[in-house]
Amino acid sequence: MKSNIRFVNAFMAFYIIHTSQIGMGILGVPRIMYLESKKDAWISILLSGLFVSLITWLMISILKKNEGDTLFEIHEHIFGRLIGSIFNFLIVIYFIAVNYSITISYVELSLTWGYEGVYEWVGVLALLILSIYAVSGGFRVVTGVCFLSFLLTIWLLFVVYQPLQNINLTRILPIMTTTPSEIMKGVFKSSYTMLGFETLLFIFPFIKEKNKLQLFSQIAVWFTTILVLITTVVSILFFSAKELEKNVWPVVSMISTVHFPFIERFEFVAVPFWILVIFPNLCITLYISSKGIKQIFYIKQKYGIWLISIILFICSFLITKRVDNNYFFDQIGKIGFFLWFIYPIFLYGITIIKSKINTRSRRS
Amino acid sequence: MKKIVILLCSLLCTACMAPEKIIEMQGISTIIGFDLLDDNTYKGTISLLQFDRKEEKTSVTLSADGTTSKQIRQKLEEQTSHDITSGQLRTILFNKNMAETGISSFLDTMQRDSLISSLIFLAITDNAEETINNTNYEEYPEMGSYIYQLLDKHEKKEMLVNSNLHDFITTQYEIGIDPTLPIIKNANGVAPSIDSVALFKEDKIVGSISLINTLYIKLFTNNKAFLGDITVEIAAEELEKRGMAELNLPKSDIYKITLHPIKYKGNIEIKNEELVHLNATISVSTLEFQPSISVKNKDSLNKMEQLIGEALNKEFGYILEELKNLNTDPIGIGRKIRSVRKYSHLTEGDLRQKYSALKIKPNIKVEIKRTGSVD
Numbered sequence: 001m002k003s004n005i006r007f008v009n010a011f012m013a014f015y016i017i018h019t020s021q022i023g024m025g026i027l028g029v030p031r032i033m034y035l036e037s038k039k040d041a042w043i044s045i046l047l048s049g050l051f052v053s054l055i056t057w058l059m060i061s062i063l064k065k066n067e068g069d070t071l072f073e074i075h076e077h078i079f080g081r082l083i084g085s086i087f088n089f090l091i092v093i094y095f096i097a098v099n100y101s102i103t104i105s106y107v108e109l110s111l112t113w114g115y116e117g118v119y120e121w122v123g124v125l126a127l128l129i130l131s132i133y134a135v136s137g138g139f140r141v142v143t144g145v146c147f148l149s150f151l152l153t154i155w156l157l158f159v160v161y162q163p164l165q166n167i168n169l170t171r172i173l174p175i176m177t178t179t180p181s182e183i184m185k186g187v188f189k190s191s192y193t194m195l196g197f198e199t200l201l202f203i204f205p206f207i208k209e210k211n212k213l214q215l216f217s218q219i220a221v222w223f224t225t226i227l228v229l230i231t232t233v234v235s236i237l238f239f240s241a242k243e244l245e246k247n248v249w250p251v252v253s254m255i256s257t258v259h260f261p262f263i264e265r266f267e268f269v270a271v272p273f274w275i276l277v278i279f280p281n282l283c284i285t286l287y288i289s290s291k292g293i294k295q296i297f298y299i300k301q302k303y304g305i306w307l308i309s310i311i312l313f314i315c316s317f318l319i320t321k322r323v324d325n326n327y328f329f330d331q332i333g334k335i336g337f338f339l340w341f342i343y344p345i346f347l348y349g350i351t352i353i354k355s356k357i358n359t360r361s362r363r364s
Numbered sequence: 365m366k367k368i369v370i371l372l373c374s375l376l377c378t379a380c381m382a383p384e385k386i387i388e389m390q391g392i393s394t395i396i397g398f399d400l401l402d403d404n405t406y407k408g409t410i411s412l413l414q415f416d417r418k419e420e421k422t423s424v425t426l427s428a429d430g431t432t433s434k435q436i437r438q439k440l441e442e443q444t445s446h447d448i449t450s451g452q453l454r455t456i457l458f459n460k461n462m463a464e465t466g467i468s469s470f471l472d473t474m475q476r477d478s479l480i481s482s483l484i485f486l487a488i489t490d491n492a493e494e495t496i497n498n499t500n501y502e503e504y505p506e507m508g509s510y511i512y513q514l515l516d517k518h519e520k521k522e523m524l525v526n527s528n529l530h531d532f533i534t535t536q537y538e539i540g541i542d543p544t545l546p547i548i549k550n551a552n553g554v555a556p557s558i559d560s561v562a563l564f565k566e567d568k569i570v571g572s573i574s575l576i577n578t579l580y581i582k583l584f585t586n587n588k589a590f591l592g593d594i595t596v597e598i599a600a601e602e603l604e605k606r607g608m609a610e611l612n613l614p615k616s617d618i619y620k621i622t623l624h625p626i627k628y629k630g631n632i633e634i635k636n637e638e639l640v641h642l643n644a645t646i647s648v649s650t651l652e653f654q655p656s657i658s659v660k661n662k663d664s665l666n667k668m669e670q671l672i673g674e675a676l677n678k679e680f681g682y683i684l685e686e687l688k689n690l691n692t693d694p695i696g697i698g699r700k701i702r703s704v705r706k707y708s709h710l711t712e713g714d715l716r717q718k719y720s721a722l723k724i725k726p727n728i729k730v731e732i733k734r735t736g737s738v739d
Contacts, residue, residue, distance in 0.1 A: 112478050113478045114478070129373050166526075170699055241538065256482045257483055259481075
């Protein structure tokens with residue numbers, strides 16, 4: 001019997017899934033979407049949200065069929081120890097790459113807005129040590145980080161109020177001028193921002209009321225979709241087409257027109273504040289990947305955390321240029337799309353076949 | 365182990381950095397002006413605000429030549445012991461002759477540099493260096509603060525169309541709308557003042573419009589701006605023709621009325637490819653009648669509203685003709701045309717061509733809401 005201390009309430013799943021979806025992606029998503037699906041980017045986001053919601057439902061079905069295992073355990077059950085471990089290892093590498101992409105994009109952002117000339121590894125080290133400290137505390141601490149981060153940062157949404165005064169509705173009109181294939185390309189490109197719901201596959205054993213999980217994870221997914229939708233629509237209305245295509249972080253550029261009587265340059269508050277938004281992302285990806293290492297090599301999670309952190313730190317010397325970063329994020333988005341948008345469908349099929357075989361063999 | 369981690373965290377995450385920016389060492393630039401010298405060299409002039417208490421002067425102006433704005437800055441650094449920072453930069457002035465060849469190449473650095481706010485004002489002047497070196501700046505510590513206050517006040521309370529960096533770049537990049545910028549007049553012995561508003565075609569200056577007339581632009585581009593007071597003149601015979609003789613009009617050839625807009629609503633209506641209606645309703649309160657008239661009954665009030673509307677439409681018509689002649693579209697008619705599905709394929713070139721042949725019908729309605737404390 002597992003002790004009660006390992007569990008968290010089902011509504012915590014909302015914070016975990018939502019905060020791991022929102023991160024660096026949302027700062028640049030209006031531009032990336034606009035480059036693909038132009039004025040109809042918002043349609044792509046809604047479609048993408050729908051897709052994510054379906055996949056979430058599918059994931060929970062898979063998990064329920066496997067009686068409270070994480071994806072790592074499911075892989076071992078289905079494919080056996082050896083092939084399962086190879087699959088798990090690939091997933092661990094994916095999460096390390098995601099962690100690195102978040103770290104380096106935040107470091108790049110903060111170097112552009114205020115810390116020019118500082119070495120990348122300094123920023124990476126700061127973020128790493130912080131996340132090592134949080135993850136060492138175990139799953140409940142990670143959940144706490146997600147919860148606090150949500151409460152501390154959700155007010156940033158109201159900052160959009162000031163740019164709202166300067167928008168022009170004609171910029172989004174006429175709707176539906178892009179071709180369906182461009183809209184689908186937009187859906188594909190949105191994956192980097194929408195990813196994060198896959199955490200569900202790894203937190204399932206820790207949720208107390210498993211029947212409520214569906215509700216809270218759906219709320220989380222749709223809440224994220226709405227946030228991404230709002231930022232994209234406001235950015236399209238706020239910037240002219242060419243300007244939006246030029247800005248690397250349209251949301252930060254938009255925030256730079258926000259000013260209060262007591263703070264003239266609000267973006268210099270928002271950019272350091274964003275560390276709170278990405279902190280849960282870092283913790284969760286580090287947690288999952290170290291958990292994977294533990295599963296594969298049967299070593300303590302603590303060593304996994306340190307091993308991954310060292311790998312990440314070494315990486316911070318390698319990929320540092322804007323152009324390389326862009327390519328890197330693009331690749332992660334692509335791999336993430338196939339891994340978490342397409343793969344669960346296959347996995348669902350395999351689990352169903354497997355359970356049929358099991359029941360049949362049990363009968364005979 | 366844990367303690368070391370906590371210690372490292374607290375050092376790194378409080379962003380403890382080398383003390384680079386000490387206020388006494390900073391030369392805070394508040395305004396920068398660019399003049400075109402010849403083909404490729406520009407002269408940049410800045411006004412620095414200094415916080416050194418030992419020095420009596422609060423500001424210093426410096427000039428240097430260079431080919432790019434950052435090169436100019438580099439040369440300016442040579443002339444001062446202070447560290448020039450652009451975080452408080454509030455205004456960029458451009459010489460008129462630079463604006464004639466296009467200023468967008470200079471705006472690239474302003475957008476790229478994250479230290480420069482996107483709410484910084486842009487303005488045109490005859491000679492940027494002289495304007496900044498002008499020593500008449502009322503009670504402000506230096507020229508940069510004065511010009512910033514001047515522009516800020518006019519944008520918030522008077523009749524300037526938004527003219528900050530963000531607005532300029534957005535409208536310049538957008539297809540179907542052209543930017544505008546204030547022109548600052550500089551004369552010997554008096555403080556610089558706003559003269560008129562420059563009209564641009566893309567990033568090149570093509571003409572100007574008086575400050576008061578920008579109200580017609582604001583009616584359709586900005587839905588929360590201050591329009592500024594409107595003065596119309598109505599000939600006496602017009603009033604008689606409409607049968608307003610029962611008002612007991614005092615004898616005068618011309619009646620002058622000043623109105624204060626309270627609320628307004630503008631709408632660009634695309635009738636078809638050749639015809640555009642510019643509909644607007646302004647509710648006003650009357651500020652001044654010369655000579656004094658009191659409009660009491662509803663019928664004569666309606667007639668008065670009609671007369672004022674006609675006078676405004678007539679003037680707006682002239683302005684639209686001028687805009688068409690200059691082929692500049694600060695109102696954003698092209699943008700509105702493009703937002704209609706049928707015309708959404710039009711390119712910038714198509715719109716420009718269409719614009720000069722476009723029939724634009726102004727249709728401003730005035731609604732007298734209040735008349736002050738007398739009728």
